Amino acid sequence: MTIRNLAIIGLGLLGGSIGLAVKARLPHITTTGYDRSAEVREQAAALGLVGTVHDTPQGAVKDADLVILCVPVGAMEEAARAIAPGLAPHAIISDVGSSKQAVAQALARALPEHTIIPAHPVAGTEQSGPNAGFATLFAGRWCIITPAQGADPVAVAALSEFWAGLGSKVELMDAAHHDLVLAVTSHIPHLIAYTIVGTASDLEDVTESEVIKYSAGGFRDFTRIAASDPVMWRDVFLTNKTAVLEMLGRFTEDLTALQRAIRSGDGDKLFDLFTRTRAIRRAVIEQGQDDERPDFGREHGE
Ligand code: NAP
Numbered sequence: 001m002t003i004r005n006l007a008i009i010g011l012g013l014l015g016g017s018i019g020l021a022v023k024a025r026l027p028h029i030t031t032t033g034y035d036r037s038a039e040v041r042e043q044a045a046a047l048g049l050v051g052t053v054h055d056t057p058q059g060a061v062k063d064a065d066l067v068i069l070c071v072p073v074g075a076m077e078e079a080a081r082a083i084a085p086g087l088a089p090h091a092i093i094s095d096v097g098s099s100k101q102a103v104a105q106a107l108a109r110a111l112p113e114h115t116i117i118p119a120h121p122v123a124g125t126e127q128s129g130p131n132a133g134f135a136t137l138f139a140g141r142w143c144i145i146t147p148a149q150g151a152d153p154v155a156v157a158a159l160s161e162f163w164a165g166l167g168s169k170v171e172l173m174d175a176a177h178h179d180l181v182l183a184v185t186s187h188i189p190h191l192i193a194y195t196i197v198g199t200a201s202d203l204e205d206v207t208e209s210e211v212i213k214y215s216a217g218g219f220r221d222f223t224r225i226a227a228s229d230p231v232m233w234r235d236v237f238l239t240n241k242t243a244v245l246e247m248l249g250r251f252t253e254d255l256t257a258l259q260r261a262i263r264s265g266d267g268d269k270l271f272d273l274f275t276r277t278r279a280i281r282r283a284v285i286e287q288g289q290d291d292e293r294p295d296f297g298r299e300h301g302e
Helices: 013-025 038-047 057-061 073-086 101-110 153-165 175-202 208-213 219-226 230-239 241-264 267-286
Strands: 005-009 030-034 066-069 092-095 119-121 142-145 169-172
Touching: 005 013, 005 057, 005 073, 013 030, 013 038, 030 038, 030 057, 057 073, 066 073, 066 153, 073 092, 073 101, 073 230, 092 101, 092 153, 101 175, 119 153, 142 153, 153 169, 175 208, 175 219, 175 230, 175 241, 230 241, 241 267
Parallel strands: 005 030, 005 066, 066 092, 142 169
Antiparallel strands: 119 142
């Protein structure tokens, strides 16, 4: 199956980046798009994120072989219901949602007659909206595809080829396993960042201006993650509840063990952990998932 016409629903960071990446790397694919916000539609048209911006979801998907829903996970079902009347019977419906079991269920409820192949490109930034998109967002990053058991292998192959065409490395995974893995690698880190930035801003005996002034000691790196879109992240925690709570339980136990080590002066325990975590940072860099320059490559000028 060859993808000739792609429709993107939701023209923010992810939707806009897919449109720009298709234009740069798969120019034979025609793109259309829709966003519920008239202002976003106007910006998307001005920025050329897709070939044609439509004013209705049905209009955008009319000729599409592939539709990718790029809306917050809590809006997936509503967006899928809105495109239903315009869909061609052969169209593949996919998405980029950060949690996969809940989205797969929502899409199956909304479009019971269609081929649904959920996916999650593990690529993003803390920014959102149509201006935040860029063509290279997916290059060298993983895209996890989570087909249900018995999903059409031709559709899975077509979607895999599409993401590989955008420069992604593609992996197939069971949706429940995806949710557990991403709870550790993405959802809990965001929860920790939101917590620590919130805690610092609530302190009474250390002023907010001091927190910001001395943030280069480490705090500022959490603020990048904690600046991520509130709607998107609210929805992630509400839809990946089980895996997040399970991993949070593990994290809390580990934190308590560290608290005990600090209280009892167990330097070996601290040293062993900090040595192991340093090796993980090295592995992230070796696998091309981050910049090897110290301090994330920040300039240290005057
Ligand atoms: P975004 O920049 O906020 O874009 C989402 C867009 O969807 C907004 O313009 C929003 O309009 C629009 N929208 C909301 N409900 C809609 C509906 N029912 N129909 C049509 N458009 C609708 O968000 P994003 O960062 O691209 O995230 C989109 C999806 O990608 C989420 O599911 C997220 O979990 C996933 N994801 C995000 C990242 C990341 O790092 N950001 C990475 C991987 C995957 P309004 O502004 O009017 O609400």
